[in-house]
Amino acid sequence: MSDVDTGLRNEEGIAAVIGVLRQRFGDQVQTGETLRAQHAHTTTYIAGQLPDAVIFPNSTDEIKTIVRACADHRVPVIPFGTGSSLEGHVNAPLGGISIDMARLDKVLEVNAEDLDCTVEPGVTREQLNTHLRDTGLFFPIDPGANASIGGMTATRASGTNAVRYGTMRENVMAVTAVTAAGEEIRTARRARKSSAGYDLTRLFVGSEGTLGVLTSVTLKLQGIPQAISGGVCPFPSVEAACNAVIMTIQMGIPVARIELLDALQMKACNAYSNLSNPESPSLFLEFHGTEAGVAEQASLFAEIAAECGGGEFLWTTNPERRTELWKARHNAYWASLQLRPGAKGLSTDVCVPISRLAECVVETQEDIAASGLIAPIVGHAGDGNFHVLVLIDTDIPAEVAAAEAFVGRLNTRALAMDGTCTGEHGIGQGKRRYLPLEMGEGVSVMRQIKQALDPMNIMNPGKIFSFND
Template sequence: MAIQPHFTRTKDDAAVKLVCDALAARFGDRFTTGQALREQHGHTTTSMKNQIPDGVVFAESSEDVSEVVTLCHSHDVPVIPFGTGSSLEGHLNAPFGGISVDLSRMNAIVDVQAEDLTCTVQAGVTREMLNSYLRDTGLFFPIDPGADASIGGMAATRASGTNAVRYGTMKDNVVSLKAVMPDGQIIQTASRAKKSSAGYDLTRLLVGSEGTLGIITEVTLKLSGIPQSVTGGICNFPDLESACNAVILTIQCGIPVARIEMLDELQVKACNGYSKLDLAERPTLLVEFHGTEGSVAEQVELFSDIVTECGGSDFRWASKAEERSKLWAARHNAYWAAHELRPGAKGLSTDACVPISRLAECVAETQKDVAETGFIAPIVGHVGDGNFHVLLLLDPDSAEEQAKAETFLGRLAHRAIAMGGTCTGEHGIGQGKMKYMVEEYGPALTYMAAIKQAIDPKNIMNPGKILPSVD
């Protein structure tokens, strides 16, 4: 079985004009073909080329999205969903033109079912907006990818982040979805029941599909109780391997750490300058424990022993919220802080994820690769689940550096896959990592293609993403 040739397509300018005229008549000033807005709705986060859509429509309801998709389906015009624009692998690009459906105005919190530990939100609600709304309920939504991403976008890219080691990723925290399918039909994928053995799991099918199977318009989420006690800490190590070994031991000992993040010495230097900190410029772990006061104290003691065993030092704890917030703000600002290491450079961010037992080896080989290529490239990671990130700081005008970077990215992806891991733990595939899908999935990729063809035979839903055109 082979991926079918319908995954390549050409642009029909006459059909696009007809659709744009119809959308302008229907949505008025909620539809635009202005150059600046179209460019903003292409891919702008990294050095990948911006491929702009032909028009942008600002949806305010599932019914709006359905109208747009129905019209585009009738004329074979591509549709690209847009949340906040924070994705990193070209998910938002329009390589065949088409219509960008901006969901940012769909920002209503539909319902909070506190007794069931669930809530339902429109796709444009951001994680910070949701947690601000939930604050007085004693509940919170734990998935934290760093950027204030939209819930719909987080579901579409199967996001995770700093809390994933304890609370899981989006696939573990999405109960049900409302989505607009390629023919414009609005569907609900599941009920709010805690479990079900009825039928195919369409919720998990759409989570992580990156807009290639449908557009997510509402999400029902699992919530967690705000912990009674939260304690954060920071420690440093003589080298990255020692830091990774401390992480591995922590996970293998079953310590229920909520967050465990790693920064290499270069990233610590960047954070010190950008966030006005005075951290020792050595490989560093940031950790956080959630629970009762007693359980957190026990976790802290166990983790302290592991740090000492692995050669860690300069151990500091922060139980006050403002102290923890300052540390985590520095971690979340790591992307922008790193750019200060090479002013004028363009950041190319990538990630990989391996089984926890191979983490130290994979990070060490990657750091060696960075040194040999001569790149300025800090490493950070959600290392509790084997996931780490590399940010290559490149001269945007240097074709030579870009070519070297592509070679480096390929080596990292091949390394992770060879170790039983994946080319991406949370950034997603988009356009940037399609080339590794055959290696990672082999014959299973043909069944993904079969699902795509069955659901979206016209290939209008975010075409040119995830599935490469191969024989």
């Protein structure tokens, strides 16, 4: 990265705090290099930056004790869920203490009548849905990885069904968090809505660990739909597919998922899963509702697709057949990697108003071709959000440079279309340089808040904001 981290390691403080924590927590504190390296693992090409120790707390009180010790010695605190974030969020550029939430994995309460639950931050989304299995409820947000709820909250995650159910922004009702001063706060009660003061919940959602350590998250839940229908439809062009998306949204069809795969991605999927889908831009759809409702929704979409020049819309309410139709989408990531075996996938995302989605995707495809990169595109089209997986050999500096330059142009393009440099991955380290381009003076306001709540900059330093701006 060209964002040089010029912050200084506080060697003395780090040594002191490890001593204090060891004395208090014994072998809950680990300093072995392998474990530390796992906690600096990122799924990007951003180099790992190891924390000096990893600690496994068992309770909020223990987190308070850890944060207070780190505050006393001005040592960085890096919260860690499952490490599936994509922009270097768990790196420790100045070292410090990684707080691994693995033991904080309890579902604290489920209020079925209120359609909500409260979980510890280390609970993963799959674990939560397993826990909910007998309640008739589910937690819809699905970013792909089996991420922790704490991590999903911290990065404002979303995924395929955000078009229907919203992102973590809409689905987190409250959090408890330990602030930089070592105090626990609760950001809201369990009421569905409130006009009581500043929206601290939304401030913590997406704050990437820079304002405090999450200790519990209260989530909205959804009733499992009575029926689900799903299908796939090819289109002659990205524009035609995007027009169908726009009409679907405008008509108010409450589509649960509407995913765009470009021609290269479809080709990769056919090869990987031995399928024979048309190798043209395609939409994968899912509808949730009553039996009659999901059939009606699918029929309405079929009309729209035909009007937009789409090919045959294959759809079904049969679960096995639906899984079959969605197979290409389900395996898209692994299929992509096989386009260039041995390469590393650099996953990046942007999000634009849906009226600009086709233009943004097409220009990006042209850019990919002109750059000589291999990079299939998958989009959460209903939100105007899409991912590019750039397949590079990270040992070849020219490839890394080409990929970086491409990401820069992609972000500039999205911003020029009134979009954002990240729809769901977050800023972390990887997108810090684009945030000021997107937010202008707004970044100063963010910095003022950060400074007010974490004056010593011990909370996940070097994320969202660079040290040297």
